[in-house]
Amino acid sequence: MTKAPPFLAVERVTIAVQVADRIRAAILDRTIAAGERLPPERTLASQFGVSRATIREALRHLQAEGLLASGGRTSPMQTATLDGATDRFREALTNVVRLQKVSLPDLVELRLAIETAALARACDAPVKEHLEAAHRQLSTMRDPEITRAAFHRADVAFHIALVAASGNEAHELVMLAVKDSIELHLDEALRARSFARVRPRLVADHAALLAAVERGSKTTVAKLLRNHLAGFYGT
Numbered sequence: 001m002t003k004a005p006p007f008l009a010v011e012r013v014t015i016a017v018q019v020a021d022r023i024r025a026a027i028l029d030r031t032i033a034a035g036e037r038l039p040p041e042r043t044l045a046s047q048f049g050v051s052r053a054t055i056r057e058a059l060r061h062l063q064a065e066g067l068l069a070s071g072g073r074t075s076p077m078q079t080a081t082l083d084g085a086t087d088r089f090r091e092a093l094t095n096v097v098r099l100q101k102v103s104l105p106d107l108v109e110l111r112l113a114i115e116t117a118a119l120a121r122a123c124d125a126p127v128k129e130h131l132e133a134a135h136r137q138l139s140t141m142r143d144p145e146i147t148r149a150a151f152h153r154a155d156v157a158f159h160i161a162l163v164a165a166s167g168n169e170a171h172e173l174v175m176l177a178v179k180d181s182i183e184l185h186l187d188e189a190l191r192a193r194s195f196a197r198v199r200p201r202l203v204a205d206h207a208a209l210l211a212a213v214e215r216g217s218k219t220t221v222a223k224l225l226r227n228h229l230a231g232f233y234g235t
Contacts (some may be wrong), residue, residue, distance in 0.1 A: 015068070019048050019058035027067050027079050033108050037078040050107045066092075086173060093177040102181070108229055114171055115159065120208075121166040123216040130165035134158050134210050141203050148195045151202075160204055162213060205231075 026032045038044065041059075045052045059077050062068040066088030068077045080088070095108070103188045122131075137158035141151055157180060205228040210222040 008015060014057075014063065014148075015050055015055035016054045018062040019050060019054060022048075023062060024060065026067070032079050034079055035081050037076045040076050059082065086176065089173065090180050091175040093139040094180045104182070107178060108193050110184060111175070112226060112229055114178060115153075115163060116225055117169060118163040118166040118171040118188045119213055119225065120218045121163060121168060121171075122213050123218045123221060126165045126213065127165065127167050130161045131214065133161040134165065137161060138203070138206055138210060139197075141206060146199075151195070151199065155188050155202065155206070158210075162210070165213070201231075 009163075032038070038059075039047070039054045043213075044055045048055065059068060062076065063070070066085050069080050069084055070077060114211045137154045140146065140154040141158070146154070158229055160172065160175060160179070164172045166172075205224065207223045208220065209228065212224055
């Protein structure tokens with residue numbers, strides 16, 4: 001039997017990849033601030049000692065990763081803002097979910113885990129401004145003239161506000177991405193029900209959930225959240 005060689009071939013790293021690695025590192029360690037414009041291609045080529053074509057290739061890599069955004073046809077690239085990078089993350093996760101055909105029950109289970117953890121933390125030390133935002137969204141949902149689309153937007157904003165009230169930015173970020181993925185299933189769930197009939201129960205669910213967070217009742221919050229998501233999505 002022939003023994004397998006102990007080493008694999010060394011991967012050749014192009015100059016453009018090396019340039020992209022250095023710029024990426026500068027963006028991530030904030031040597032280059034969010035939203036800051038990069039020098040023009042000619043200047044970057046001179047600084048790195050490479051061709052402008054190499055710079056363009058490196059910048060395309062970083063733009064595809066969501067770390068750079070176009071500054072216009074004639075303007076230099078600029079580093080992505082936090083909102084821009086967040087949007088790319090959400091878009092990427094949503095695409096993965098669609099490609100993998102992740103089921104609604106699995107998504108709801110993930111959302112339940114994230115939201116329960118976030119709301120438990122919010123029970124201990126809520127961020128006041130986000131609780132106030134949740135109250136505003138609840139008021140919107142109580143409007144008797146509200147449309148289904150507007151109600152759904154307020155519903156989503158309510159849950160995001162409660163998660164944000166935990167003060168945990170990672171919870172909020174992942175919740176946003178999971179929420180986008182769940183929305184792929186939402187139209188079907190809503191079409192199967194009478195909005196006029198389901199709206200009062202949903203408003204009551206949200207009011208009870210917010211009140212439980214403000215009381216700091218973690219056990220009640222967990223129970224209300226599970227019942228709410230199971231009832232709405234039928235999981």
